[in-house]
Amino acid sequence: MGNTYNAAMITLAREARALTQTELATRLGVQQGALSKLESGTSIITEEVVKLLARELSYPQSFFSQTDEVYPFGSTTFYHRRLQSVPAGILRTIEAKVNICRFHVTRLLKATDLDRRCRFRRMDLEEYGNKVEEIAQLTRAAWNLAPGPVANLVRSVENAGGIVIRFDFGTSKMFGLSEWNPPAPPMFFLNENQEITADRDRFTLAHEIGHILLHAMPNPNMEKEANRFASEFLMPAKEIRPHLNPPIKLHSVARLKPFWKVSMAALIEQAHNLGVMNNNQHVYLRIQLQKMGYGHREPAELDIPREKPSLLVEIIQAHVNQLGFGHSDIAQMVNMMPSEFKSFYQLDTAQYGGFRLVK
Numbered sequence: 001m002g003n004t005y006n007a008a009m010i011t012l013a014r015e016a017r018a019l020t021q022t023e024l025a026t027r028l029g030v031q032q033g034a035l036s037k038l039e040s041g042t043s044i045i046t047e048e049v050v051k052l053l054a055r056e057l058s059y060p061q062s063f064f065s066q067t068d069e070v071y072p073f074g075s076t077t078f079y080h081r082r083l084q085s086v087p088a089g090i091l092r093t094i095e096a097k098v099n100i101c102r103f104h105v106t107r108l109l110k111a112t113d114l115d116r117r118c119r120f121r122r123m124d125l126e127e128y129g130n131k132v133e134e135i136a137q138l139t140r141a142a143w144n145l146a147p148g149p150v151a152n153l154v155r156s157v158e159n160a161g162g163i164v165i166r167f168d169f170g171t172s173k174m175f176g177l178s179e180w181n182p183p184a185p186p187m188f189f190l191n192e193n194q195e196i197t198a199d200r201d202r203f204t205l206a207h208e209i210g211h212i213l214l215h216a217m218p219n220p221n222m223e224k225e226a227n228r229f230a231s232e233f234l235m236p237a238k239e240i241r242p243h244l245n246p247p248i249k250l251h252s253v254a255r256l257k258p259f260w261k262v263s264m265a266a267l268i269e270q271a272h273n274l275g276v277m278n279n280n281q282h283v284y285l286r287i288q289l290q291k292m293g294y295g296h297r298e299p300a301e302l303d304i305p306r307e308k309p310s311l312l313v314e315i316i317q318a319h320v321n322q323l324g325f326g327h328s329d330i331a332q333m334v335n336m337m338p339s340e341f342k343s344f345y346q347l348d349t350a351q352y353g354g355f356r357l358v359k
Contacts, residue, residue, distance in 0.1 A: 006066060017057050036151070061089075079294035081226075094169055105184055105185070108316065117161045119143060120212060133229075149234070150233070150261070157209065171194060176208055186212050197263070199266070199298070208226070
């Protein structure tokens with residue numbers, strides 16, 4: 001019986017619950033060394049052990065039989081946008097939960113044709129002469145985006161076959177992350193923390209799209225390249241340049257923010273990138289933003305609406321309405337407790353149009 005369980009799932013479940021080995025060992029009533037052997041696969045995992053793990057970690061026993069691959073941060077499938085001060089423990093919990101989400105999505109998509117509508121294509125930067133902006137323009141064209149501001153970036157990603165998920169990172173210092181590990185579609189996780197404004201959300205999502213398309217392999221310049229992609233994708237040079245009339249002032253970028261749906265800071269950066277202002281003007285405006293207290297939060301009266309993902313919930317809804325699944329059936333499919341499954345995907349909140357799993 002021991003061979004039917006996967007040791008990697010013990011570590012994954014523990015880290016998803018933000019527990020150390022010592023903490024879980026105490027709950028199980030065993031020595032930390034014994035748990036370490038279970039997680040490393042050097043000790044037989046019995047059904048009795050799995051029953052204890054399921055009870056303490058609130059996962060069904062089937063969770064520990066999964067054979068899906070677990071990918072760590074730092075692999076070529078994961079990218080993230082965060083401040084440097086996010087604690088390692090929080091990162092491990094996020095990493096575990098994101099892996100589990102991918103397991104869910106992979107299972108849920110088996111009954112859909114989402115893979116056939118995917119319009120994400122990785123592009124080799126060298127083949128394009130390292131012209132990040134050209135790739136951003138080509139992507140907009142491939143996604144049939146109208147000239148000017150992107151009206152709804154989340155919807156555009158979902159229309160292109162990507163999955164966007166609002167996610168509790170447990171910190172406001174992690175803005176978002178992305179993962180693309182076929183056959184699963186590109187997945188984008190945005191922090192649900194309300195302290196993170198919609199304009200930052202949009203830039204984060206565009207930044208992560210850049211990673212997904214440009215960076216099959218990491219490189220030292222990848223963060224700058226992703227920022228360049230995001231700037232051109234959200235504020236195409238050809239179309240925004242006529243809006244950036246020198247001299248650029250804070251009040252002039254404030255007027256542009258609601259139209260372009262990006263932050264004042266992003267508009268200032270793009271103006272600098274396009275040579276509309278010199279280095280001294282750029283530094284001066286950045287200092288002014290900080291002095292006005294706009295480094296973290298720009299004026300509330302300039303806030304734009306937060307975009308809401310819907311595709312994943314629609315896929316879950318299709319399982320209910322078209323395939324006859326109840327929420328307990330779907331939870332069982334993805335190896336999760338029904339109550340947590342509903343909570344995890346916010347399936348009975350107004351955020352998703354009041355959709356409720358009632359079966």
